[in-house]
Amino acid sequence: MSTLQQAPIHKLHPTQLTVGMIEVHDKKKHLAALKAAEQLEFMRAHPIPAVLGAGGELYITDHHHLGRAAFEAGVDSGFFEVEADFSHLSGDAFWLAMDNKHWVHPLDENGVRHVYACIPRHLEKLVDDVYRSLAGYVRNAGGYDKTPTAFAEFVWADFFRRNLPLEEVQADFAAAVKAALPLAGSELARGMPGFKSGS
Incomplete structure (x- = not known):
């Protein structure tokens, strides 16, 4: 339908x-x-x-x-x-x-x-999750591929949540995106939806 x-x-x-x-x-x-x-x-x-x-x-x-x-x-x-x-x-x-x-x-x-x-x-009434923004910007910058996997950006948001301190993401979002890009292509992220080795 x-x-x-x-x-x-x-x-x-x-x-x-x-x-x-x-x-x-x-x-x-x-x-x-x-x-x-x-x-x-x-x-x-x-x-x-x-x-x-x-x-x-x-x-x-x-x-x-x-x-x-x-x-x-x-x-x-x-x-x-x-x-x-x-x-x-x-x-x-x-x-x-x-x-x-x-x-x-x-x-x-x-x-x-x-x-x-x-x-x-x-x-x-939806509340802000800065890591969800981070996941979107990292994808747009080529850190990982868009994928039909349900809620893939939230999976990435949780990955970045575990690996980048909240204070740093809030203090300088552009710098956080730069820091997240190599993380997205690292062995830590292997198996994630849309993973691209060496991003």
Whole structure:
């Protein structure tokens, strides 16, 4: 099942607890610089995968950064690829079905797993994980390959969380990206999704 539909950004429900706000702010800046018609065309060209939940509500399974950025930039609506219809499920049954498909990531900014009820109802409630931003910027810099593996950037975020001190990442993000690049291509990272030897 995959159908494209348009829906208001503010009605989207996340399936994770965190985003990298540095990445969100970059996307927001890009969207805010566009005219309304250009914003709509950009969103149409970048459809967000989603699942139908109880009451026909949309739960997005990827591109949370784009969704949050669009919300903050005042973009009214986006376009969504509906991957599955779980509208007959509610509560934990819905979340268990999502988990079986690897469409939910209830881990916080410290890499700690929480119960499904802790997943926020709205995009503006997602909290910042600076390591998720770091993972995105390292991938963009060629540190590892984009991969269809579910939540691959979060796997990398946890890898960097274990290997780079938080204080250093917060103090100088650009320097942290430079420090993370050789780490991404090292033997420590072998087996990680999208690993590239000697990055």
